[in-house]
Amino acid sequence: MRLTIIHPAIGHRRGQNYxxxxxxxxxxxxxxxGLTPPGVDIRFYDDRMEPIPYDEPTDAVAISLETYTARRAYQIASExxxxxxxxxxxxxxxxxxxxxxxxxxxxxxxxxAEQIWPQVIDDLRHGTLQKRYRAESRPELAAIRVDRRIFGNKRYLPIRLIETGRGCRxxxxxxAIQTFFERSYRTRPLPDILHEIATLKDGARLFFFxxxxxxxDMALMRELLPPLARLKVRWITQMSINAAHDEGFVAELAAAGCLAVLIGFESLNKANLAAMNKDFNTMRGAAETTMRGGYAAALANLRRHGIGVFGTFVFGYDHDSLEAFAEAADFAIEQRLYIAxxxxxxxxxxxxxYQRLAGQGRLRYDAWWLDPAYRYNEVPFTPASLTPGQITEHCIAARRRFYSWPSILSRGLDRAANFGAAFNGFKWRNYWPINLMHRTDITGRDGYPLGDETWPGELLEAAR
Ligand code: B12
Ligand code: SF4
Incomplete structure (x- = not known):
């Protein structure tokens, strides 16, 4: 049996690379x-970097959907x-x-897919494919099998992606994570993680967990860090800010090769954080009680141990004002964030x-991700205190401020952030091209189509 696996792009813009x-x-x-049983001839095409040979014979196609890639995926499915x-x-x-x-x-x-995919393949073989599959329970993460041979010689960025756990509480x-995983969190068996890293580490410049x-689960991750340190690899990951308040944990992260972490700050406004159910970000009960102080204390720990921060901020919650954008950019500059x-x-x-905005009649599209008129970086809902255009405009202004030359230089040349005991040459050398890339990409993604804008015709629906 032949199976074609496809990873869709969010879309394609006429005459431009992805x-x-x-x-x-x-x-x-x-x-x-990796989950496909032996005996199946697998082909893999990555729509982000190569054309899809639709006429190549195959018995079935498997496509992964994210919200931003759904429209493009349905175009491919139609073909x-x-x-x-x-x-x-x-x-x-x-x-x-x-x-x-x-x-x-x-x-x-x-x-x-871990529990259910072998059954899908079996049904395909027997011509009894069902319309819907769902596993009875969440799989043990010991069941994860990753077959990277399918990547062949594709020109991916030189970063190896590895899962160490799934979900978030x-x-x-x-x-979308809390919906998909229903606020659950599981880790893979630690020996599996270490084994996978060990087999990939030759020639790998950087791992992304x-x-x-x-x-x-900080207690469990603490068990992973010492053997990870012995593998001598460099890595980056994502984590919630509460962990950065534990300086011992931060020191162990650094000793294990962690170069940078992505942290979702989202907002500097307490009312917004409460509205998004993320007021744990304010670290109530921590030594510093004001929110800015709280963030600052956590960030100082990370800086002291040479861990760079990729900070993310979102705008459009009901308590945002026009000042919020510049305030967030200034905070990110003051705190010497690596990128933001x-x-x-x-x-x-x-x-x-989504349910809340829909209930309040504030969605500007029935399904923005499928609407041919919708473009990447357009605000698809009606904000309470600003207009959609103001949000777009001021997000761009915040990026310009953060990636201005004075900001890039001051962050990159900051003594405390970059030249202390925890100086890391790899991290520092890469700071410059990464920041330059972001500087040139400030508006580069704006207006990007969802779906291939040159794809002709209507989406073809499946038989019911
Ligand atoms: C790494 C990552 C990235 C990387 C690279 C992704 C890549 N490979 O190209 C980067 C940083 C580039 C990135 C970018 C973006 N990302 Co991203 N990313 C992730 C992250 C953290 C891990 C993805 C991953 O590899 N997971 C491991 C795999 C094995 O897990 P999985 O995809 O869930 O697959 C399992 C099941 O879902 C299922 N499954 C998946 N596909 C299929 C297909 C079939 C046929 C079957 C049967 C089963 C199946 O089986 C798998 C095994 O159980 C996820 C969050 C997460 N935890 O997954 C976000 C995530 C996927 N990203 C997200 C988003 C929004 C984006 C961006 C749009 C962000 C932006 N800047 O605007 C862009 C879009 C880029 C694009 N699509 O081209 C969202 C998507 C939400 C949604 N509703 O779709 C996620 C979920 C993050 C979040 N917090 O919400 N991302
Ligand atoms: S902490 Fe991060 S991953 Fe977890 S629910 Fe909040 S935004 Fe999602």
């Missing part, structure tokens, strides 16, 4: 390949449907919007935020 910063290894595709090939979709968006996905796929797999109302919250993102809030379907 956004380079997003061309990382397609881990969902490698996970599906295969026209050729009589069944399409199976899974992933975040398929789980958040299964009824929609069902319209454009012969089969929809919701949730994680926090309840942030805008976040793609966990949504690497500090989801200033984006509008995104209502992902299935999240509490």
């Amino acid at each position: 956004i380079r910063a997003w061309q990382m290894e397609a881990l969902p595709a490698a996970a599906i390949a 295969y449907r026209r050729r009589g090939v069944p399409v199976i979709v899974g992933g975040f968006h398929a789980t958040l919007c299964p009824e929609e996905a069902e319209r454009y796929a012969e089969a929809v797999v919701t949730g994680e 926090f309840p942030c109302d805008f976040c 793609v966990d949504d919250n690497f500090a989801g 993102a200033f984006n509008h809030l995104v209502p992902f379907p299935g999240t509490p935020l």
